[in-house]
Amino acid sequence: xxxxxxxxxxxxxxxxxxxxxxxxxxxxxxxxxxxxxxxxxxxxxxxxxxxxxxxxxxxxxxxxxxxxxxxxxxxxxxxxxxxxxxxxxxxxxxxxxxxxxxxxxxxxxxxxxxxxxxxxxxxxxxxxxxxxxxxxxxxxxxxxxxxxxxxxxxxxxxxxxxxxxxxxxxxxxxxxxxxxxxxxxxxxxxxxxxxxxxxxxxxxxxxxxxxxxxxxxxxxxxxxxxxxxxxxxxxxxxxxxxxxxxxxxxxxxxxxxxxxxxxxxxxxxxxxxxxxxxxxxxxxxxxxxxxxxxxxxxxxxxxxxxxxxxxxxxxxxxxxxxxxx
Amino acid sequence: xxxxxxxxxxxxxxxxxxxxxxxxxxxxxxxxxxxxxxxxxxxxxxxxxxxxxxxxxxxxxxxxxxxxxxxxxxxxxxxxxxxxxxxxxxxxxxxxxxxxxxxxxxxxxxxxxxxxxxxxxxxxxxxxxxxxxxxxxxxxxxxxxxxxxxxxxxxxxxxxxxxxxxxxxxxxxxxxxxxxxxxxxxxxxxxxxxxxxxxxxxxxxxxxxxxxxxxxxxxxxxxxxxxxxxxxxxxxxxxxxxxxxxxxxxxxxxxxxxxxxxxxxxxxxxxxxxxxxxxxxxxxxxxxxxxxxxxxxxxxxxxxxxxxxxxxxxxxxxxxxxx
Ligand SMILES: Nc1ncnc2c1ncn2[C@@H]1O[C@H](COP(=O)(O)OP(=O)(O)O)[C@@H](O)[C@H]1O
Ligand code: SF4
Ligand SMILES: [Mg+2]
Numbered sequence: 001x002x003x004x005x006x007x008x009x010x011x012x013x014x015x016x017x018x019x020x021x022x023x024x025x026x027x028x029x030x031x032x033x034x035x036x037x038x039x040x041x042x043x044x045x046x047x048x049x050x051x052x053x054x055x056x057x058x059x060x061x062x063x064x065x066x067x068x069x070x071x072x073x074x075x076x077x078x079x080x081x082x083x084x085x086x087x088x089x090x091x092x093x094x095x096x097x098x099x100x101x102x103x104x105x106x107x108x109x110x111x112x113x114x115x116x117x118x119x120x121x122x123x124x125x126x127x128x129x130x131x132x133x134x135x136x137x138x139x140x141x142x143x144x145x146x147x148x149x150x151x152x153x154x155x156x157x158x159x160x161x162x163x164x165x166x167x168x169x170x171x172x173x174x175x176x177x178x179x180x181x182x183x184x185x186x187x188x189x190x191x192x193x194x195x196x197x198x199x200x201x202x203x204x205x206x207x208x209x210x211x212x213x214x215x216x217x218x219x220x221x222x223x224x225x226x227x228x229x230x231x232x233x234x235x236x237x238x239x240x241x242x243x244x245x246x247x248x249x250x251x252x253x254x255x256x257x258x259x260x261x262x263x264x265x266x267x268x269x270x271x272x273x274x275x276x277x278x279x280x281x282x283x284x285x286x287x288x289x290x291x292x293x294x295x296x297x298x299x300x301x302x303x304x305x306x307x308x309x310x311x312x313x314x315x316x317x318x319x320x321x322x323x324x325x
Numbered sequence: 326x327x328x329x330x331x332x333x334x335x336x337x338x339x340x341x342x343x344x345x346x347x348x349x350x351x352x353x354x355x356x357x358x359x360x361x362x363x364x365x366x367x368x369x370x371x372x373x374x375x376x377x378x379x380x381x382x383x384x385x386x387x388x389x390x391x392x393x394x395x396x397x398x399x400x401x402x403x404x405x406x407x408x409x410x411x412x413x414x415x416x417x418x419x420x421x422x423x424x425x426x427x428x429x430x431x432x433x434x435x436x437x438x439x440x441x442x443x444x445x446x447x448x449x450x451x452x453x454x455x456x457x458x459x460x461x462x463x464x465x466x467x468x469x470x471x472x473x474x475x476x477x478x479x480x481x482x483x484x485x486x487x488x489x490x491x492x493x494x495x496x497x498x499x500x501x502x503x504x505x506x507x508x509x510x511x512x513x514x515x516x517x518x519x520x521x522x523x524x525x526x527x528x529x530x531x532x533x534x535x536x537x538x539x540x541x542x543x544x545x546x547x548x549x550x551x552x553x554x555x556x557x558x559x560x561x562x563x564x565x566x567x568x569x570x571x572x573x574x575x576x577x578x579x580x581x582x583x584x585x586x587x588x589x590x591x592x593x594x595x596x597x598x599x600x601x602x603x604x605x606x607x608x609x610x611x612x613x614x615x616x617x618x619x620x621x622x623x624x625x626x627x628x629x630x631x632x633x634x635x636x637x638x639x640x641x642x643x644x645x646x647x648x
Contacts (some may be wrong), residue, residue: 050583122337184495194501217428218423218424218425218428218429219428219429219430219431219432221384221423221429222421222423222429222491223431224384224415224432225382225384225415225416225420225421225423226411226415226416226420226442226443226446226494227412227414227416227417227443227446227447228412228416228417228442228443228446229412232442236434236438236442237431237434240431240434241431241432241433244433300557309457314433315433316432316435316478316480317432
């Protein structure tokens with residue numbers, strides 16, 4: 001396990017290094033932030049001073065090494081727009097995105113697993129077919145469009161749920177969270193549902209495919225021959241087996257939930273990292289975009305690591321090593 | 326007179342309604358089983374042995390269905406019984422063991438979980454008592470250091486040991502009947518012999534009756550009290566082991582005996598039954614064995630009845646009784 005961890009961390013370091021080069025050069029190619037940042041009335045002198053202050057007059061490789069050196073000490077530059085460290089800005093928004101993504105995942109599992117198992121146990125029943133048709137819709141409808149529909153239905157027409165913002169928050173260790181207040185939860189519900197939509201479909205398909213396969217296994221027949229109740233067979237014998245692929249895929253997809261939250265956060269004006277990214281791209285706030293991308297890369301890496309560990313915990317064949325026989 | 330049988334199967338018909346047609350996997354099977362008796366149910370692959378076993382426990386899923394007939398457990402017809410009643414009996418009074426020991430235990434649950442749940446499914450005892458029963462059962466089937474092995478997972482056992490665990494699970498409630506569906510087919514010969522010996526011993530001790538399903542007459546000859554030979558969903562010959570093995574009358578039984586290595590003289594090629602097991606969807610009229618039978622005549626286009634008596638066969642032109 002230790003060797004495995006060390007190897008993974010070394011691999012990750014390489015990935016981060018490559019990503020930072022790509023991100024940095026990629027971002028450099030986009031527009032000229034000076035045009036946005038400095039008022040058109042400013043004279044040539046003021047312009048030059050601003051360019052020098054932001055380090056934009058130096059050659060690309062010099063800018064990169066200055067950036068990389070600072071990055072190693074956790075400094076990804078100062079936001080052009082807000083004048084505060086970019087990393088701080090991103091991390092400040094991170095809890096909002098994280099709680100939204102987590103709630104979306106929970107919704108995906110709570111809805112997706114039961115529906116998927118149902119469809120897997122009775123693939124030819126009307127209910128099974130409806131569930132599958134629904135999951136195809138969930139895959140193919142664009143997130144922003146569904147988000148607007150949700151707003152129109154639940155916020156505008158019915159007026160049940162708020163359509164924007166985080167609502168009331170509670171600080172835990174100085175970090176504000178919405179999920180701890182009723183009002184915050186109400187604000188989270190629509191965006192989380194919107195974000196979960198795609199994953200619900202994914203979980204349904206995984207759970208259905210897994211159930212269909214597992215239900216035919218001899219150990220399920222044996223469990224029935226032992227006289228176990230259907231609840232125990234489905235809830236323990238089948239569920240435990242299908243959870244292995246579901247957890248693995250969901251874990252790996254967690255990163256993409258965070259990425260997708262860019263759309264959802266914009267639609268619902270949810271003040272998370274995703275909305276910050278869109279705002280920063282529009283304002284050509286390079287350091288913030290770079291910081292967002294690098295934080296996301298790191299996040300992906302950590303998630304993959306956690307998934308590997310979880311996976312081995314769920315599957316005794318991996319946890320305890322190969323067969324003794 | 327002997328006691329009443331624990332299990333009677335009467336004219337059982339289990340059919341599968343598939344897209345290609347109706348497969349009559351079990352087509353009028355009858356036999357009875359007394360306390361402590363071992364019945365060998367023999368036949369080539371596809372002859373309906375497993376479906377017979379699953380039908381007894383009411384475990385036939387669509388597109389299959391028990392069409393007619395009765396399964397009497399101590400006189401109670403299980404074909405008419407509800408799912409709840411069947412669940413009470415499964416694994417409790419009638420247990421089943423399956424062929425592939427690699428696949429019959431759930432890979433993600435510990436042996437303890439899989440044993441304890443079986444105890445708790447039928448008896449109101451504490452978890453601790455259930456664990457104790459599981460430990461004893463493992464010890465009884467010859468698994469060393471059962472305490473440690475309880476915590477282990479299936480992949481940590483060899484094939485033979487896994488099958489012992491499955492047998493231990495089947496024995497947990499000292500059932501009246503165990504249906505063993507080719508439980509040693511996937512194991513090598515030595516381990517097969519050990520397991521056969523022990524199962525026989527355990528059943529004798531507890532008075533458990535056994536239906537031993539196999540395609541191997543050699544296995545049955547050393548184990549069973551009675552033998553029933555199945556072909557294409559029907560029993561074609563039945564009797565005591567001596568009657569069926571040493572005085573076989575049905576040409577199919579003869580064919581099976583011819584393909585048992587130990588019964589051939591050394592150096593002679595292994596006799597094979599010519600032809601293939603027929604598809605159940607395209608069975609010939611009359612005697613299903615007729616296309617492969619060396620003795621077939623025009624008479625065989627009708628279905629031969631099962632001749633009466635304790636030793637019975639379903640053939641118009643049986644082989645002469647051996648001296
Ligand atoms: N689930 C099923 N669907 C359709 N036909 C089946 C099914 N299970 C069994 N059968 C039919 O029953 C026949 C007998 O099967 P089985 O009892 O498993 O044979 P065996 O004697 O090898 O145990 C098969 O050849 C097949 O035609
Ligand atoms: S009835 Fe005819 S075809 Fe069938 S086994 Fe007897 S001799 Fe052969
Ligand atoms: Mg079989």
